[in-house]
Amino acid sequence: MPKKRRALLEELDNRWRSIFSRLVEGGEVPPSLRLRTEGLMEALVLLELASVEELQSAMAVCYADYYSAPLPVDWRELFPFPQIPGHGRRAPVYPSTHE
Numbered sequence: 363m364p365k366k367r368r369a370l371l372e373e374l375d376n377r378w379r380s381i382f383s384r385l386v387e388g389g390e391v392p393p394s395l396r397l398r399t400e401g402l403m404e405a406l407v408l409l410e411l412a413s414v415e416e417l418q419s420a421m422a423v424c425y426a427d428y429y430s431a432p433l434p435v436d437w438r439e440l441f442p443f444p445q446i447p448g449h450g451r452r453a454p455v456y457p458s459t460h461e
Contacts, residue, residue, distance in 0.1 A: 367411045371420075374402055378421055378446070382428035385448050396446055403444040414443045421446065 377399040384391050406412040418438065425447065426432050433447055434440075441447040 364411075370402070370406060370411065374399065374406070374417070375420065375424060377402070378424040379428070381446060381448055382425060386428045391448070396448075400444040400446060407444075418443065 377395065381391050381396060381399065403417050406417065407414055422433050422437075437447050
């Protein structure tokens with residue numbers, strides 16, 4: 363594996379881990395982090411340094427590490443490449459009335 367390709371894939375993995383860890387911990391992910399990560403994914407494919415399938419598979423493994431569950435079977439339909447499937451915890455909902 364060329365050194366630059368390896369470095370880019372390591373950076374991509376670090377960004378996925380940053381995104382997923384923040385979401386699992388209930389934190390927020392700045393849009394810039396998500397968008398830049400998706401841009402890096404797209405650039406790797408356009409430069410033919412990785413395939414869509416390779417990146418999606420690696421991201422699915424990273425996701426499972428943090429969420430302790432695999433992505434749903436249809437996740438590629440819900441999040442077309444290069445979108446990152448990730449969700450934060452649901453916000454607590456408190457009733458506004460006494461009923």
